[in-house]
Amino acid sequence: xxxxxxxxxxxxxxxxxxxxxxxxxxxxxxxxxxxxxxxxxxxxxxxxxxxxxxxxxxxxxxxxxxxxxxxxxxxxxxxxxxxxxxxxxxxxxxxxxxxxxxxxxxxxxxx
Amino acid sequence: xxxxxxxxxxxxxxxxxxxxxxxxxxxxxxxxxxxxxxxxxxxxxxxxxxxxxxxxxxxxxxxxxxxxxxxxxxxxxxxxxxxxxxxxxxxxxxxxxxxxxxxxxxxxxxxxxx
Numbered sequence: 001x002x003x004x005x006x007x008x009x010x011x012x013x014x015x016x017x018x019x020x021x022x023x024x025x026x027x028x029x030x031x032x033x034x035x036x037x038x039x040x041x042x043x044x045x046x047x048x049x050x051x052x053x054x055x056x057x058x059x060x061x062x063x064x065x066x067x068x069x070x071x072x073x074x075x076x077x078x079x080x081x082x083x084x085x086x087x088x089x090x091x092x093x094x095x096x097x098x099x100x101x102x103x104x105x106x107x108x109x110x111x
Numbered sequence: 112x113x114x115x116x117x118x119x120x121x122x123x124x125x126x127x128x129x130x131x132x133x134x135x136x137x138x139x140x141x142x143x144x145x146x147x148x149x150x151x152x153x154x155x156x157x158x159x160x161x162x163x164x165x166x167x168x169x170x171x172x173x174x175x176x177x178x179x180x181x182x183x184x185x186x187x188x189x190x191x192x193x194x195x196x197x198x199x200x201x202x203x204x205x206x207x208x209x210x211x212x213x214x215x216x217x218x219x220x221x222x223x224x225x
Contacts, residue, residue: 032211043115043202043216044154087154091210097142097166099210101154 002027002090009106018075020105022088025069031092033064033071036101038085044101047086048073083109113137117203117217124193124224132188132220134203143186144204144214145178147171154202160186161209193224 006022024033032051036044048055050062050071061074075082085104116135124130136143145157158178159166165178175191186205190197200221206214 038154041200041219041221043204043219044214045216046213049211049213097159097161097210098144098156098169099204099214100156101146103153 002031004088004090004102006086006088006102006105008103009108011108011110012078013110014079015077018078018082018107018109020073020075020086020088020107021070022073023070024088024090027068027090028092031090033062033068034089034091034099035060035062035073036087036089038087038104044087049091078107078109080109080111083107113215115203115205115215115217117201117220119220120218121221122223124222126195126224127192130190130193130222132190132201132203132222134186134188134217135184136186136203136205137207137215138184140205140207140215142166142206142209142214143178143180144206145188146202146204146216147199148202148219149196149199157188190222193222195224198222198224 002024004024012018034049035047038044048060048062052064055062063072087101087104118133143160148154156169157172158168177189179187200219202216202219204214204216206212
């Protein structure tokens with residue numbers, strides 16, 4: 001199972017771009033990189049998933065270098081409502097039929 | 112937007128009692144999961160379920176736990192004899208085609224064992 005490492009916490013201000021980097025050195029060829037968001041007392045919510053290069057949706061962008069040993073979640077122009085825990089996950093053949101959550105990055109946005 | 116529904120939102124039970132947590136996954140999804148989160152801690156995997164059988168379970172999912180899909184729409188988690196340390200948020204999730212696809216989580220059931 002591919003292990004992920006990400007910062008425990010980050011702070012930023014409204015209107016800034018926030019980049020959260022995750023390392024996953026032993027990612028397998030068939031694994032995907034997935035990010036979830038969790039607000040207090042709510043279930044995790046899928047944000048974005050990618051395999052390589054760049055993926056963008058209405059919420060975030062995901063940058064994955066060629067060696068795929070790390071990835072960066074980019075949140076453009078954050079607001080107070082983006083304060084949450086962000087989880088970087090590696091899913092696929094190495095994780096079989098389960099999604100394993102790590103400790104995540106606790107992102108705090110200030111006015 | 113389709114959503115996973117969990118009931119009840121909060122349940123208080125006495126130690127040693129049995130509880131059943133209920134979930135209605137998204138209708139065309141085939142993979143189902145239960146997770147729990149003790150206050151202030153990580154989201155922990157309990158069990159995954161596909162094709163009417165358990166695909167995988169964690170060490171937490173011991174003999175006091177069981178899952179069932181009784182009627183093709185509900186997905187339940189039963190805890191046979193609750194302990195104080197079972198107090199947690201329990202999340203149900205479903206996905207269309209396994210872990211490579213987006214998993215949708217319910218809002219959770221807060222279980223308090225007294």
